[in-house]
Amino acid sequence: MSLTYSPISTDWPCQVKTPGSRDWERSATKWLRELVPSRYGSYPLLVRQPVLLARHAQIQLQLEIRVVRTALHSARAELPAMGMPESVIEHTIKLYAAEMAQLNHIARGVRVVTQALVESQNARQGH
Numbered sequence: 366m367s368l369t370y371s372p373i374s375t376d377w378p379c380q381v382k383t384p385g386s387r388d389w390e391r392s393a394t395k396w397l398r399e400l401v402p403s404r405y406g407s408y409p410l411l412v413r414q415p416v417l418l419a420r421h422a423q424i425q426l427q428l429e430i431r432v433v434r435t436a437l438h439s440a441r442a443e444l445p446a447m448g449m450p451e452s453v454i455e456h457t458i459k460l461y462a463a464e465m466a467q468l469n470h471i472a473r474g475v476r477v478v479t480q481a482l483v484e485s486q487n488a489r490q491g492h
Contacts, residue, residue, distance in 0.1 A: 374477055376470070376473040376474050376476070376477045377474065377477055377478075378396055378471075378474040378478065380392065380395070380396045381393045381396050381474075381478055384481040384484070384485060385485075390415055390482065390485065393415055393419075393478050393481070393482060394412060394415045394418060396478070397415065397418045397419055397422045397475070397478070398412070398418065400422045400425065400426065400471065400475065401418070401421055401422050401425050402425070405418075405421055405425075406418075415482050416479065416482050416483055416486055419475060419478060419479035419482055420479070422475050423472070423475050423476070423479065426468060426471060426472045426475060427472070429468055430465065430468050430469065430472065433461055433464050433465050433468060434465065436461050437458065437461035437462060437465060440454060440457055440458050440461065441454065441458070444457065
């Protein structure tokens, strides 16, 4: 099957095979299932419809990014009142910043995988 999409991108997750290769959608589904809470990854509809699973993963990541952003931006104001020493606050801020970078990287990967899944689905359906 020939696809117009090329995953030649630093955002393409190494856990997902190249579109068009054998079992690539299965590898994408497996990777996406790891990104959502386990109860969602076990719903048969989401497993059978990887585009829906990818959509849910995108939404899940948006919420996680929002949570980490809130924690990062409120750390300096709230943690001293909780008795946290400055060194712990600094380490916490670094932890949140690293997590934000990681979540943004994963979100970019989900976007490119979603695009490839949609294109693959459309090719199968003759669109």
